[in-house]
Amino acid sequence: MKWYKIFTPELKELIDSKNFKGLSSILRELHPADIVDIIRELEPTEKVIAFRVLDKTKIAETFSLLHPEEEEELLRYFTEQRVKEILLEMSPDDRTQLLDELPASVVKKHLKLLPKEERDEANILLNYPPQSAGRVMTTEYVDLKTEMSVSEALEHIKKTGPDRETIYTCYAIDEKRILCGVVSLKDIILAESDQKISKIMNENVYKVNTTDDQEEAAKAIQKYDFLSLPVVDSENRLVGIITVDDILDIVQEEVTEDFHKMAAMQLPEEKYFHAGFFKHVSGRVIWLFVLILAATISGKLLQKYSLSLSSMIVLAYFIPMLLGAGGNIGAQSSTLVIRALATGELTLRQWAKVLRKEVCAGALIGTVLGFTAFIIAVIFLRDTMIGITVGVSVATVVLVGNLAGAITPLIFRYLRLDPAIVSAPLITTIIDVTGIIIYFEIARRMLNV
């Protein structure tokens, strides 16, 4: 049992008996991420009461950690005053994310609750393209002037720090807000107090543009182990930062996208429950439709071989086994190569090494599975020649399937297409066609059918 389930009955009782003091004393001690776990166990009206006893900062922090559809539901239960408080207290990037998910009419209503400054900012952030750096950045960063001394900088950090998303990486700007350098709090702490920021900052700043894809920011933070990354506009003016904790979420999103692609799905949203039903279905049906058309080729081939098939109907018994084995090993090798390409472990240049490895692996696994299929067929039908036909076919299809699975993503990468599109379903369909040809050509020769 999860720890927070122990709390639930007690919490529900405190809510029922309107013991807000007791409720507050429990929730106050907890991390917002833990409060979210507990709140998920409650009914909507109970959730509203639980939120009531939290202080302003904690409300906003906890609220931001909910899923968008949970936020949407709760907003309907909150009073206008409470909604305003939460929106004001949320950090700009969390606010953008929330408003992003709400229906346009609701967004308009909520934006009206905000003071002009926050409203303008929210509008600007919401206008950046979806999944862009501008859309996920926060505007709560520490900016220093290049001519500040270290002690002045520390004073500035102490004054503005409490509201900032991070104070550990500070950005130096000139009077036009142009980004000039980056300086870590570590460097500031370790420097002499009268040194100028311009002397200790690093002018070699890695930055992204507001319109760049969020994935680019994620890659840079991963590669360089940054805690945050500055975002600039087209004139190189600092407008926001993206922090490492947001990157973990972005990485998970991108991974989910890859998982979906590899199962032949192109979903507009990465969340399971969030996507609308028809978007969900249409993102899934397109590939399935193409693949079922492609499967017509398998049918045509079987028709071509129908004479062999009807003279020896037992050949049909092993078609699912044969195509299954080929498809399965193809799914394995394509997954291995796609994943190694995604993590950067494998580059296109190493194609020959991959080929060598997969020919050997395919031959060895093919031998094992082919021999197994031979034994199965012999036990099944007590006919050695059919056993040999099935065994040799399985071995060949496994070898070919393994190679096809490994090569196809490399070809996609070479053509500058996303290798993750090489889904297991696509490989399976390719192998169905080649597997049928291999099987019946071998059978024709060995069994004279």
Added chain:
Amino acid sequence: MKWYKIFTPELKELIDSKNFKGLSSILRELHPADIVDIIRELEPTEKVIAFRVLDKTKIAETFSLLHPEEEEELLRYFTEQRVKEILLEMSPDDRTQLLDELPASVVKKHLKLLPKEERDEANILLNYPPQSAGRVMTTEYVDLKTEMSVSEALEHIKKTGPDRETIYTCYAIDEKRILCGVVSLKDIILAESDQKISKIMNENVYKVNTTDDQEEAAKAIQKYDFLSLPVVDSENRLVGIITVDDILDIVQEEVTEDFHKMAAMQLPEEKYFHAGFFKHVSGRVIWLFVLILAATISGKLLQKYSLSLSSMIVLAYFIPMLLGAGGNIGAQSSTLVIRALATGELTLRQWAKVLRKEVCAGALIGTVLGFTAFIIAVIFLRDTMIGITVGVSVATVVLVGNLAGAITPLIFRYLRLDPAIVSAPLITTIIDVTGIIIYFEIARRMLNV
């Protein structure tokens, strides 16, 4: 073209002409992660020369970013003195990771190069279980005494900070090194200089044990947005920390493991090239072997239906299409559910909601694909009854396949098994069996075969 490929010819020329000054002036300006990109383009002997012009800290930082097999290769080219320098300069966690990958005899040789203190530490770290928190932690953290004042703490940080992996989260310990609290540099900076650390620290410390799985540390850092996490021994003494940048690597490793499981592989190493050939093959062949045995059931079923099949051989033409469609949609729905379970978006309690959604999606997609299959079959054979049989079968198999793919991971989670084991190959094999039954039972009724 990648930016670093532009540098390569120039760099090679500088190395050829032994212009170390020019070489150094280029490399000095670059981030270690960028130097790694460049160095990968060079020949081994050129790599050694490129490393020679880097200063000590940068050598160790750059070296740590290489893949283990690249490190291993380079170590063979370096002089003993250079190896010693690098090992000494590396942070303890990077050193453990390197030694971890080397053959035992080489490790012994390298450990002898280190002074006793570092050698003992390396031995302790190497003795923690693989993939445990102890194995990936670093011992370079900032520890404060609870009775220190804020200004004393700042002095201590300034003195010890330069060597530490992070100074942004500091850990308060008592005289027995027992972990008492955590305090961020932000809190220290914002506090009054005469306050005691014990007053501003948070005693509610989330920590992991040295023997806990690294994944637990990764989950905590993701959930609570920590920059680092303390690691304690069985007596609650602070022995190390794990930092957020290491977590990004761990997350990628765990994701790769999930990808592999979902393609029916259980590989001992997540890296494509690193795993030994036989480990690689054995990790892949086990599931394939089980699945080919399971495919015997499909064969047995087809034997049972052989009378229908031989009286109407055209039925065989549509077997790959039918089983393909069922397998593909099963791969989709299982991937969706497994991934939603992994990210925590979906919990077991929501099973009814999943079922409703997948029944609707399966029915709709089944109708589309069934109608497509009907058209294909009619064009193919000009026989409406066969067309209807194929169409209805495809629609039914798609609906069933979709449900099977969605339910199986939920059942695995309910049984406390890892849902990621529900691979596309497993689902495909299940659907092969049910698909054949559905197809021939429908055909028997509709076509009287």
